Amino acid sequence: xxxxxxxxxxxxLFFSGIFAQNVDDALRYSQIxxxxxxxxxxxxxxxxxxxxxxxxxxxxxxxxxxxxxSELSISPQMAYNKTSAQFNGYSSDYxxxxxxxxxxxxxxxxxxxxxSGLVSLNFGYSFNKTNNFHHNPIIQGIxxxxxxxxxxxxxxxxxxxxxLGGAEGIGYDAWIIDTITGSGGRSFGTVFSNYGDNPGSVYxxxxxxxxxxxxxxxxxxxxxxxxxxxxxxxGATFGINTIKYTAHTEHLESTDIDxxxxxxxxxxxxxxxxxxxxxxxxAGAIIKPVEFLRIGIAVHTPVWYRINEYxxxxxxxxxxxGAKYEYSNDPLRYNYAxxxxxxxxxxxxxxxxxxxxxxVDYEFVDYSSAKxxxxxxxxxxxxxxxxxxxxxxxxxxxxxGGELRLNKLYLRSGYGYYGKAFKPGDDNENLDYRSLSxxxxxxxxxxxxxxxxxxxxxxxxxxLYPLDDSYVPAKAIMNNNNNMFTLTLGYKL
Numbered sequence: 087x088x089x090x091x092x093x094x095x096x097x098x099l100f101f102s103g104i105f106a107q108n109v110d111d112a113l114r115y116s117q118i119x120x121x122x123x124x125x126x127x128x129x130x131x132x133x134x135x136x137x138x139x140x141x142x143x144x145x146x147x148x149x150x151x152x153x154x155x156s157e158l159s160i161s162p163q164m165a166y167n168k169t170s171a172q173f174n175g176y177s178s179d180y181x182x183x184x185x186x187x188x189x190x191x192x193x194x195x196x197x198x199x200x201x202s203g204l205v206s207l208n209f210g211y212s213f214n215k216t217n218n219f220h221h222n223p224i225i226q227g228i229x230x231x232x233x234x235x236x237x238x239x240x241x242x243x244x245x246x247x248x249x250l251g252g253a254e255g256i257g258y259d260a261w262i263i264d265t266i267t268g269s270g271g272r273s274f275g276t277v278f279s280n281y282g283d284n285p286g287s288v289y290x291x292x293x294x295x296x297x298x299x300x301x302x303x304x305x306x307x308x309x310x311x312x313x314x315x316x317x318x319x320x321g322a323t324f325g326i327n328t329i330k331y332t333a334h335t336e337h338l339e340s341t342d343i344d345x346x347x348x349x350x351x352x353x354x355x356x357x358x359x360x361x362x363x364x365x366x367x368x369a370g371a372i373i374k375p376v377e378f379l380r381i382g383i384a385v386h387t388p389v390w391y392r393i394n395e396y397x398x399x400x401x402x403x404x405x406x407x408g409a410k411y412e413y414s415n416d417p418l419r420y421n422y423a424x425x426x427x428x429x430x431x432x433x434x435x436x437x438x439x440x441x442x443x444x445x446v447d448y449e450f451v452d453y454s455s456a457k458x459x460x461x462x463x464x465x466x467x468x469x470x471x472x473x474x475x476x477x478x479x480x481x482x483x484x485x486x487g488g489e490l491r492l493n494k495l496y497l498r499s500g501y502g503y504y505g506k507a508f509k510p511g512d513d514n515e516n517l518d519y520r521s522l523s524x525x526x527x528x529x530x531x532x533x534x535x536x537x538x539x540x541x542x543x544x545x546x547x548x549x550l551y552p553l554d555d556s557y558v559p560a561k562a563i564m565n566n567n568n569n570m571f572t573l574t575l576g577y578k579l
Contacts (some may be wrong), residue, residue, distance in 0.1 A: 107395075107422055107470055109477045111360075112456040113507055114219070115303060115329055115391065116426040119519070119542070120145055121187045121215030123161050124574040128525020128538035129487030130500020132445040134433025135382030136487075137319060137372055140190040140212035143307035146370035146384035146431060147321030150208050150311035153192045156579040159212075159534075161188035163572045167221045173293070173550070173562035174227030183220040185302070187572055189213050193579075200316060207312040219301040219331055223564055225550065226294040231558040233289065234337055234354065235262045235276035237551040247271040253354065253399055256413040260403040262352050277349035284346060291341040293560070295550055301331035301360075307368075319372040327389045329362035337550070348405040356399035362424075364391035370431075378437045386429035392461060395420040422467070423459045427451050442490050449483035453507045477512060481505035496527035498538075513547040513561070520544070534576035542568040 120131040122141025133139055134146045140159055142149025163185050170178035190212025197206045238254040247265050250258050254274075257263050263274045266282035275282025278289055304327070311321025333356075340351035370384030400414030428451075435445040454475045458467040487500040502521035508514045525538035543566060550560040 107420070107458050107467070109470075109473050112424065112458065112474050113453055113478060114217075114331070115362075115389075115393075115424060116451075116453055116456045117504070117507070118216045118303075118429075119218075119502075119504065119521075121163075121218070121304075122212075123159055123188050123576075124525055124536035124538035124572040125496075125498065125527055127187075127540050127570070127572050128498040128500060128523050128527075128536070129445065129489060130485045130502045130521060130523055132433065132435075132447040132485035132487035132500060132502075134370075134384060134431045134445075134447045134449075135372055135380040135435035136433075136443070136445050137380075137382070140192065140210060141188060141214055143190070143210060143212045143309040143321075143323050144214040144216065144305045144325065144368070146372065146382050146433070147307075147309045147311055147323040147368050148319045148370040148372040148382065148384065150192060150210050150309045150321045151206070151313045151319030152372070153194075153208050153210075154206070156191070156193040157576060158191045158579070159188065159574055159576040161186070161572055161574040163187040163215075163570055165218060165220065165568060165570045167566065167568045169221045169223040169567075170565045171223055171225040171548075171562045172565075173225045173560070174229070177224045177226045179222045179224045181220055181222045183218070185215065185218070186213070187215045188574070190307075195310075196312070202315045205313040205316055208310070210307075210309045212307050212309075213304060214307060215302055215304045216327075217303040218568070219299050221297075221299050221566060221568075223297045223299075223548075224295070225548070225562045225564075226292070229291055229293045229339075229560055230289050232551075232553055232560055233276060233278055233287075233291065233339060234551045235278065235339075235352075236287075236557060237553055239263045239274040239276055240554060242274045244272055247274075252415065253356075253401075256399070256401045256415055257352075257354070259413040260352060260401045260411040261347075261405070261409075262349075262401070262403055277345065277347040280346040288343060288345060290343055291339050293550065294338045296336045296338075298334045299332070301329070303330075304328050305366075317374050319374075321370055323368040325366040325368065325389070327364040327366060327391065329360055329364075329391065329393060331358075331360040333358040344406075348407050348409075350404045350406050352401060352403040354399065354401045357397065359396040360393055362391045362393035364389045364424075366390070378439075380435040380437075382431070382433040382435070384431040386431070388425040388428055388455075391424045391426070393422055393424055395422070421461050421463070422465070423461050425457045425459070427453055427455045440491060443488065445487045447483075447485040449485075450480065451483065452480040453478040454480065477509060478507055479509045481507050494529050496529070496536075498525040498527065499523065513549070517544060517546045532578040534574070534578075536574040536576070538570075538572040538574075540570040540572070542570065
């Protein structure tokens with residue numbers, strides 16, 4: 087039935103946990119893809135056993151012990167990201183992003199020359215990007231099986247209509263859902279079933295979902311390490327970690343079908359903004375048992391983040407009789423903590439005289455160990471942490487890199503594989519990430535110039551809205567293809 091009046095929903099704070107702090111958030115801030123200098127990226131990031139690059143401050147801090155002189159470097163980057171979607175059709179969009187991927191310095195604290203004992207001790211700082219969130223997906227097509235309105239009706243099931251909140255509350259206010267006659271105001275129908283008066287919904291509406299995602303995670307890595315007898319390189323890093331992330335989505339549904347509800351269209355918008363700061367510790371060693379071989383190992387503690395979150399959503403709707411409605415929920419703010427997983431890295435590198443380098447890395451990370459906690463509001467995160475444990479798993483990451491030296495010119499290539507984070511049974515159980523990279527470098531006395539091209543891609547399943555098993559899920563396949571061009575300028579002091 088249609089309502090006599092539009093209601094202002096009270097008790098919104100009761101619904102304040104619906105949109106915030108979920109498994110996807112925990113995974114997003116736990117994944118690390120190790121940005122850095124052009125040399126580091128062009129060799130696939132396989133530097134656990136190599137060192138001598140400021141990017142390693144965020145990977146294996148022992149890499150600082152390999153430096154023999156004070157150095158400066160800066161690495162601007164241009165990224166071109168194309169995202170395509172398949173949902174009863176094909177759509178795609180792209181975005182360019184210019185950023186500073188790395189910048190830092192190393193200085194000698196102690197330098198005793200090539201002798202036994204402590205040969206050198208170095209101090210360094212580098213800002214390294216660890217993840218880039220920029221992409222602009224578009225999903226569009228015809229839905230013959232369901233609507234986001236069905237999701238709101240399911241969310242509202244069992245709740246008295248005057249107590250509705252969240253997205254279902256403003257969906258109710260905008261006449262997208264309404265109470266079913268005879269339900270006592272606790273069950274809801276949608277515009278596609280004439281609010282339950284015409285059992286069997288009439289779909290065939292156009293769906294268009296636009297997303298704009300921006301931001302990054304990065305680390306200010308403060309490192310100290312040294313060289314013992316040219317056989318053991320050691321180091322430690324104190325990391326100051328940052329999160330910047332915004333997600334703006336618009337979900338539009340419209341129909342040309344003449345429906346009894348006189349529905350024409352609705353546009354639902356939500357906006358999420360996360361910012362946070364954390365800290366972490368890393369320690370590592372590189373051992374050179376013989377001149378041509380290096381073995382590396384590093385341990386990363388969790389990153390302990392404190393995150394500030396801002397969220398709002400609104401809806402507009404239009405009907406063929408000329409009626410239009412617009413409603414929004416009050417913005418919500420949260421503060422919470424997140425501990426990311428512990429990491430273990432190992433690597434082997436082989437030097438072929440002074441002509442070539444070959445390197446292999448292995449990394450273990452258990453994403454199911456990520457954990458939310460409260461920061462003063464006494465919110466119980468046990469259910470969300472259980473969802474993380476039930477939904478995520480340990481992953482194995484591999485990186486391969488090679489470098490060929492031709493006098494002052496260096497040719498490089500690399501490959502990276504980042505393993506499956508979701509447990510079997512999840513829609514994204516096969517989601518993994520792969521990178522392929524190439525690069526070239528030039529060294530001339532105290533100056534170095536390096537360039538890298540990296541292609542990073544993955545495919546994932548994306549639900550437009552969650553529904554129970556009584557509906558065929560509205561699911562899109564998203565293909566993300568990110569091409570990154572990195573330039574590093576280095577100077578030895």
